[in-house]
Amino acid sequence: MVLLSGGLDSAVTLAVAARRDGRVCHAITFDYGQRHRHELEASDRVAASLGVGPERRLRLRIDLRAIGGSALTDDAIGVPKDGRSAGGAGGAAGEIPMTYVPARNLIFLSCAAGYAETIGAGSIYIGVNAVDFSGYPDCREPFLRAFERAAALGTRAGAEADEGGGGAVRVVSPLVHLSKAEIIRLGAELGVDYGLTHSCYDPVVRRGEVLACGGCDSCRIRREGFASAGVADPTRYA
Amino acid sequence: MVLLSGGLDSAVTLAVAARRDGRVCHAITFDYGQRHRHELEASDRVAASLGVGPERRLRLRIDLRAIGGSALTDDAIGVPKDGRSAGGAGGAAGEIPMTYVPARNLIFLSCAAGYAETIGAGSIYIGVNAVDFSGYPDCREPFLRAFERAAALGTRAGAEADEGGGGAVRVVSPLVHLSKAEIIRLGAELGVDYGLTHSCYDPVVRRGEVLACGGCDSCRIRREGFASAGVADPTRYA
Numbered sequence: 490m491v492l493l494s495g496g497l498d499s500a501v502t503l504a505v506a507a508r509r510d511g512r513v514c515h516a517i518t519f520d521y522g523q524r525h526r527h528e529l530e531a532s533d534r535v536a537a538s539l540g541v542g543p544e545r546r547l548r549l550r551i552d553l554r555a556i557g558g559s560a561l562t563d564d565a566i567g568v569p570k571d572g573r574s575a576g577g578a579g580g581a582a583g584e585i586p587m588t589y590v591p592a593r594n595l596i597f598l599s600c601a602a603g604y605a606e607t608i609g610a611g612s613i614y615i616g617v618n619a620v621d622f623s624g625y626p627d628c629r630e631p632f633l634r635a636f637e638r639a640a641a642l643g644t645r646a647g648a649e650a651d652e653g654g655g656g657a658v659r660v661v662s663p664l665v666h667l668s669k670a671e672i673i674r675l676g677a678e679l680g681v682d683y684g685l686t687h688s689c690y691d692p693v694v695r696r697g698e699v700l701a702c703g704g705c706d707s708c709r710i711r712r713e714g715f716a717s718a719g720v721a722d723p724t725r726y727a
Numbered sequence: 728m729v730l731l732s733g734g735l736d737s738a739v740t741l742a743v744a745a746r747r748d749g750r751v752c753h754a755i756t757f758d759y760g761q762r763h764r765h766e767l768e769a770s771d772r773v774a775a776s777l778g779v780g781p782e783r784r785l786r787l788r789i790d791l792r793a794i795g796g797s798a799l800t801d802d803a804i805g806v807p808k809d810g811r812s813a814g815g816a817g818g819a820a821g822e823i824p825m826t827y828v829p830a831r832n833l834i835f836l837s838c839a840a841g842y843a844e845t846i847g848a849g850s851i852y853i854g855v856n857a858v859d860f861s862g863y864p865d866c867r868e869p870f871l872r873a874f875e876r877a878a879a880l881g882t883r884a885g886a887e888a889d890e891g892g893g894g895a896v897r898v899v900s901p902l903v904h905l906s907k908a909e910i911i912r913l914g915a916e917l918g919v920d921y922g923l924t925h926s927c928y929d930p931v932v933r934r935g936e937v938l939a940c941g942g943c944d945s946c947r948i949r950r951e952g953f954a955s956a957g958v959a960d961p962t963r964y965a
Contacts, residue, residue: 548793549789550789552789553841555785555787555788591840591883592841592881595841595878595882596834600789602833604794604829606830627882638876640830641873643832643873643874645829
């Protein structure tokens with residue numbers, strides 16, 4: 490079970506699960522009212538390119554706009570472009586960015602744990618990364634281990650594991666300690682087509698083509714990552 | 728922040744939070760594709776009767792049908808009526824009922840934690856109960872404590888608490904060790920109008936009136952609870 494957003498990190502994560510670890514993958518994508526809805530279409534292209542067909546895809550709708558509190562889901566909060574809002578990259582250390590969505594990974598992992606239980610998947614792969622996004626509390630390993638424990642105690646598989654049967658779901662985060670450049674190199678080795686991925690929080694559509702803004706935190710980190718990895722950047726910027 | 732389903736237990740939980748503990752309450756209700764959708768209307772009636780107006784209500788849509796795996800969300804799985812499917816009540820000890828929805832409380836608590844973070848609520852009240860529903864792994868205290876830990880590590884409030892500011896959200900489960908009869912007596916003391924609540928998994932609509940089936944696990948446990956509490960049962964059965 491791979492959390493697939495259509496962004497760069499989750500595409501590399503799916504490639505790691507499918508091609509490096511040799512897993513049969515299901516991919517779950519959340520339609521959560523995000524501003525950057527183009528990533529939903531990107532997720533379909535990425536899944537297909539890595540061999541995950543429609544029968545192993547789940548798109549789950551959950552209205553995080555109703556929960557509010559983030560620039561990514563609330564039209565009244567602007568997407569920051571001054572490079573000061575990201576935690577690790579350019580921002581004050583430890584500061585939580587405006588683009589943080591309250592409890593997003595907690596919610597996504599919980600849904601993935603439910604689906605994993607239904608289909609009998611033993612692992613959830615998630616492309617969180619504590620280096621470039623150190624400001625997001627839900628991208629760090631202590632959170633992932635605590636989630637695993639909660640999921641073990643709150644699901645059938647976990648309850649049965651306590652009694653010696655089955656097994657609780659594991660959370661695998663192959664990118665958590667990698668820099669953006671290292672992630673990009675890893676994906677390039679595994680044949681990820683980065684032209685299919687979408688990272689921009691605030692894209693521009695021009696003559697039917699979706700272009701990255703180039704100015705939001707996500708664009709900045711992505712662009713610097715390609716430069717520093719020495720990998721050609723196929724992103725089309727506005 | 729109170730998880731309010733419209734059932735008996737969550738109504739008593741809201742009464743405990745508002746009337747016994749004197750909290751200013753917000754109530755969150757999930758429209759998750761449940762078969763027993765009448766409980767959504769019941770949740771509105773219960774909230775209003777306990778002083779929670781529309782401005783402090785959130786109804787969140789999340790399609791747990793897509794996740795599947797339960798008689799409560801999958802029309803292809805029948806609601807059991809033989810009294811053998813509930814864990815604690817009538818069923819084999821430790822057995823997980825067909826009406827268990829994979830990771831439901833994990834998903835619900837995660838969404839509540841996100842919303843609590845947005846509005847600055849310090850506690851989530853949940854009406855889980857380990858006595859009558861001992862077969863549900865996500866109704867037990869070890870799960871709730873593990874969830875609290877994960878939420879503390881995965882949210883802004885928790886991250887700030889680690890640095891000495893703010894505070895992580897607490898999960899309060901006032902019913903967890905009570906029997907159904909004790910819950911019913913507690914709610915009666917707090918003035919809960921049980922005629923507004925809806926518990927049946929498989930209700931019948933007759934001449935515009937919603938009637939409880941009387942045969943599903945939830946009806947059975949509820950009916951026995953009223954009898955054993957010595958409280959008049961206002962439920963209209965088919």
